[in-house]
Amino acid sequence: MPDVRSALTIAGTDPSGGAGIQADLKTFQEREVYGMSVITSLVAQNTTGVQAIHHVPVTFLEQQLESIFSDIIPAAVKTGMIASEEMMQCIAAVLHKSKAAYIMDPVMYAKSGHALMGEDSRDALKSHLVPLATLVTPNVPEAEELTGIRIDDESSIKTAAKRIVREYGAKAVLLKGGHMEGAFAADWLYDGENFTSFTAERVQTKHTHGTGCTYSAAITAELAKGRSLQQAVKVGKEFVTDAIRYSLQLGKGNGPTNHWGYRLKSVPVQEEQHHEVY
Numbered sequence: 357m358p359d360v361r362s363a364l365t366i367a368g369t370d371p372s373g374g375a376g377i378q379a380d381l382k383t384f385q386e387r388e389v390y391g392m393s394v395i396t397s398l399v400a401q402n403t404t405g406v407q408a409i410h411h412v413p414v415t416f417l418e419q420q421l422e423s424i425f426s427d428i429i430p431a432a433v434k435t436g437m438i439a440s441e442e443m444m445q446c447i448a449a450v451l452h453k454s455k456a457a458y459i460m461d462p463v464m465y466a467k468s469g470h471a472l473m474g475e476d477s478r479d480a481l482k483s484h485l486v487p488l489a490t491l492v493t494p495n496v497p498e499a500e501e502l503t504g505i506r507i508d509d510e511s512s513i514k515t516a517a518k519r520i521v522r523e524y525g526a527k528a529v530l531l532k533g534g535h536m537e538g539a540f541a542a543d544w545l546y547d548g549e550n551f552t553s554f555t556a557e558r559v560q561t562k563h564t565h566g567t568g569c570t571y572s573a574a575i576t577a578e579l580a581k582g583r584s585l586q587q588a589v590k591v592g593k594e595f596v597t598d599a600i601r602y603s604l605q606l607g608k609g610n611g612p613t614n615h616w617g618y619r620l621k622s623v624p625v626q627e628e629q630h631h632e633v634y
């Protein structure tokens with residue numbers, strides 16, 4: 357019997373399959389770890405945006421967590437969309453007692469701009485969950501919200517990253533530059549001592565639904581397998597870049613990343629690069 361490593365995602369749903377829980381589970385499967393999921397909110401969304409949100413009661417969130425942690429202990433946990441402070445407290449109470457690596461993706465908005473977290477919960481994220489995190493993975497707007505620092509160059513990226521680790525207590529931060537302009541999509545990992553940058557060529561595409569979820573899920577899977585943080589981010593970056601390079605022309609809006617893109621590495625990228633699927 358091989359050593360089975362398991363990973364848990366605690367997040368909101370995406371019935372169209374590109375982001376949230378669904379993206380996380382597909383990524384866990386691709387990265388060959390056993391995937392589990394606890395749902396915080398049911399989100400009616402697709403490639404064009406968010407249509408409606410239904411939050412699960414906190415008591416039910418607690419019950420789902422109990423179902424997992426009383427039975428199959430995950431080697432790594434990631435959180436995505438957590439809408440309220442009460443939910444954050446409930447999750448923090450469980451993670452406090454857990455030895456699993458914890459990757460926190462501080463999801464605030466969907467790509468369409470729709471809010472996925474209450475504005476009044478941002479401070480709660482900092483006080484309850486950031487101090488427990490092995491790694492926090494904000495994009496530029498999320499890092500700006502967390503730190504109050506305006507980020508527009510490498511120096512401000514580094515100042516914000518240091519604040520998240522030194523003042524808010526995360527073990528490490530991966531600040532994602534996907535929202536910045538330029539020929540390259542660069543991310544900066546700060547582990548409290550050193551900065552490492554992870555850079556890939558920017559893919560010219562609008563089909564980027566679920567990039568953040570896919571990236572943090574891939575890193576979570578690699579940590580579950582016992583890789584170092586540096587190695588996990590390196591593999592995660594390659595995985596998400598291929599998922600964007602081979603993204604799918606599905607739906608009427610911003611199509612999803614392709615979770616099997618990593619397997620297509622040797623396939624020449626077509627003009628307009630993404631794949632039509634019927």
Ligand SMILES: Nc1ncnc2c1ncn2[C@@H]1O[C@H](COP(=O)(O)OP(=O)(O)OP(=O)(O)O)[C@@H](O)[C@H]1O
Binds near residue numbers: 463496532565
């Ligand atoms: N067009 C692109 N080409 C290549 N890499 C990209 C592109 N857009 C984003 N990335 C990379 O994808 C990863 C995910 O980052 P991104 O900043 O898009 O996350 P996010 O904003 O949190 O996503 P989401 O909106 O799904 O929450 C990062 O490594 C980023 O650098």
Ligand SMILES: Cc1ncc(CO)c(N)n1
Binds near residue numbers: 367
């Ligand atoms: C549930 C969920 N989490 C995260 C994102 C960010 O892409 C999304 N669109 N939906």
